[in-house]
Amino acid sequence: MENSSPSTSRKRQRAGETDLETESDLSDDQLISIEENFNFSDTLVALRMMRAHFPRIEKVSVQPFILRSQLYSSVKDRTQVDRELESLRREGVLRTFKLSTGQDDHAIMFLDDYLSQIERVSKRLEAQKQEGLSVFEWFKEHVIHSKLDPSIGHEELRSLLSLRGKVKEEHISLLINAGLLTRQLIDPNMYWFAIPNIGSILKGLSQGRKELMSFLNRRKYKEMPMAALEKKRLRLSPLDMRFHLRDLLGSGHLKTVEGPTGLVVKVVKD
DSSP states (O other): OGGGHHHHHHHHHSTTOOOOEEOOSSOHHHHTHHHHTOOOSOHHHHHHHHHHTOOOOTTOOOOOOEEHHHHHHHSSOHHHHHHHHHHHHHTTSEEEEEOTTOTTOEEEEEHHHHHHHHHHHHHHHHHTTOSOTHHHHHIIIIIITTOOSSEEEHHHHHHHHTTTSOOOHHHHHHHHHTTSEEEOSSOTTEEEEOOTTOHHHHHHHHHHHHHHHHHHHHSTTSEEEHHHHTTEEOSSOSSOHHHHHHHHHHTTSEEEEEETTEEEEEEOOO
């Protein structure tokens, strides 16, 4: 790793080229966590580890979530990941959410965290003297626990909510405005379940992906030691480098190879 630093320094001095800043507020133990905990044999263990490493994001109240692509980077058998995710979903341990950042982008959140997220939204609206908040309890008790799929139809939603009270369109509009549901573009009578307050993070996810790929593509061999790369800080994303590395490795845009001093992250050629 010491041998690569002079070359890196020269690259930083090239005109018109912007390098990523280095994290200064993380300990060495935190910084090498990806390389030390890179592969897992069990999906649930990987999920718990990634949940624990979810970055703290200022001014955004979002419970930890994991991208499915991140699991693919750590549990090598993708069929195993999909099978175990499906089992955990049916057991009510977690929920999966379709994201707007890409066709194959899915977020995973432990059910307890998702229920806490709903509770936060409800309390915020209560403080604003919003009416009709009973729908949040109906949603938690009769929709979340009985509808495990990532989407739900309008009539089924009304039917489940009506198990507790008289449902009005205003109730469903409240769930949409709270960020718990989003209408599907191809069918307005279908909704995706959603994670409230995640909009700015998804924007950062997209921008961070582009920023990291651009940074690596500018390097001579389109690669960098993982231990050095994960110490970098992205300017355009509130998510940390480790979050983005796992995502891009799992989606196949990046790969790792063994180097003399550890893992090296390389751009996958088209």
